[in-house]
Each structure stands twice: as C-alpha cells, then as structure tokens.
C-alpha cells in the first residue's frame with residue numbers, strides 16, 4: 001500500500017495504542033501529527049519513533065475546542081492536508097467510585113475527553129478529510145458492550161463512541177469512511193512514557209483466559225487501524241471491530 005505523502009492526526013499518541021498506531025503509520029510513509037496532552041509523552045514519542053521530519057507533536061487537550069482548532073491549523077500549515085483522523089485519546093474511570101460517589105466533575109471529564117474530544121477533532125478535520133476522500137478510525141472499547149461494576153462514565157463514553165461512529169459514517173459518506181475499533185485487554189506497559197514504562201507482569205491465567213491465548217498488544221490494534229484507512233478497506237464503513245482475543249465471545253457462569 002502506498003501511503004507516502006498522506007497525513008494523519010492521531011490523538012493521544014504519546015503513549016499506548018496511539019503510539020503504536022503512529023509508528024505503524026509512519027512506517028508506511030504517512031506523516032503523523034501527535035495530538036497529545038502529556039508533553040513528556042509527546043516529545044519522547046517523536047524522539048523514540050524516529051522518522052525525522054515525519055512526526056509532529058502538538059500539545060493538545062482534545063476536550064478544548066480552541067486547542068483542537070489550533071492543532072488542525074498547524075497540521076495544515078505544515079503539511080497542507082489531512083487524510084486520516086484516529087480518535088484514540090481516552091481516559092479510564094478505573095474501577096470505582098460507585099455511581100453514588102462518582103462526582104459530576106469526573107463524569108464530565110471522562111465524557112469530555114473520550115466523546116466530546118472525538119466530536120471536536122472530527123468537526124474541525126471533516127472538511128479537510130472530505131477533500132482528500134479520507135478516513136476516520138475511532139477507538140472505543142469492549143466496555144461499550146459489557147462491564148465490570150463501577151465503570152459507568154467510561155462505559156457510557158465508549159458506547160457513545162460506537163454510536164457516533166455509525167452516525168458519522170452515514171453523514172460523511174461517501175467521501176469519508178468512518179469505522180470503530182473496540183479493543184479488549186491491551187497491555188500498553190511497554191508503550192508508556194519513560195517515567196511510567198515497566199515490564200508487563202501478567203500471570204499465565206491472565207493470558208490463558210483469552211480464547212486467543214494471550215493478552216492483546218498495541219500492535220494488534222495498530223495493524224487493524226492501518227488496514228481500515230487503506231484503499232483495501234474502501235467498502236468498509238460504519239463498522240465496529242472487536243479486537244479482544246475472543247473475550248466477548250466467551251461465556252462465564254462461575
């Protein structure tokens with residue numbers, strides 16, 4: 001696939017899944033803007049991924065509209081086009097607090113980053129994506145479909161990501177394809193910024209509970225994102241792809 005000269009914006013690409021997506025894209029010759037709130041993570045990513053001149057870090061809080069506008073404007077200023085948008089930035093609610101103790105402030109922040117951020121980035125890139133017949137990939141979660149207790153804000157935000165993905169596919173087609181990836185358990189420990197990077201410590205049971213026999217890796221998601229933006233995926237839009245090693249297909253009655 002020849003992607004040379006194309007331009008992607010990947011949000012939250014300073015660490016984890018987004019960082020792997022940025023690397024996969026850069027390896028195909030795509031120029032990548034890393035729209036990331038954590039300055040250490042953003043700068044380290046540019047340095048570590050290599051591909052000098054091909055990866056740009058722009059400090060961005062995706063939940064703040066003027067920062068998103070500025071990030072898109074700077075990308076256009078430098079590269080003159082935007083072909084792909086990967087809405088990956090997200091924050092977890094972790095487990096708890098209970099819904100009775102969940103502050104409105106925390107609820108609003110999770111929704112603001114995970115869902116409103118996607119809306120803002122899409123809003124301000126969509127005219128440019130249309131001009132290039134581009135593509136969007138949104139990163140949801142299998143938690144859009146199933147839950148552990150006390151994860152209401154995160155589950156609601158990711159349910160919203162799945163829903164807005166099919167809405168956008170209908171609204172922006174045929175010029176822009178929009179798909180969604182719902183990852184399951186992805187071990188990002190080796191893709192964190194240096195201060196947080198650590199060896200993964202998972203038990204054999206952690207891996208074995210997955211029908212695929214292992215926990216996921218950021219590369220598993222990045223490979224699918226790359227396929228979904230490629231011309232080979234030109235008949236695929238409005239879909240939600242589950243990348244979870246089979247966990248949502250497994251019954252638990254114990």
Ligand SMILES: NC(=O)c1ccc[n+]([C@@H]2O[C@H](COP(=O)([O-])OP(=O)(O)OC[C@H]3O[C@@H](n4cnc5c(N)ncnc54)[C@H](O)[C@@H]3O)[C@@H](O)[C@H]2O)c1
Pocket residue numbers: 011012013014015016017018035036037038041060061062063088089090091092113117139140141142182183184185186187188192
């Ligand atoms: N890792 C998993 O198991 C898993 C599973 C399902 C879904 N996801 C989703 O995948 C995406 C990436 O997750 P990850 O595990 O790589 O997380 P991560 O925390 O390793 O990376 C997320 C990055 O987003 C950045 N970020 C947070 N808020 C931001 C904001 N307001 N603006 C810009 N950047 C911001 C963070 O600084 C961080 O670098 C998230 O949307 C997450 O919900 C992850």
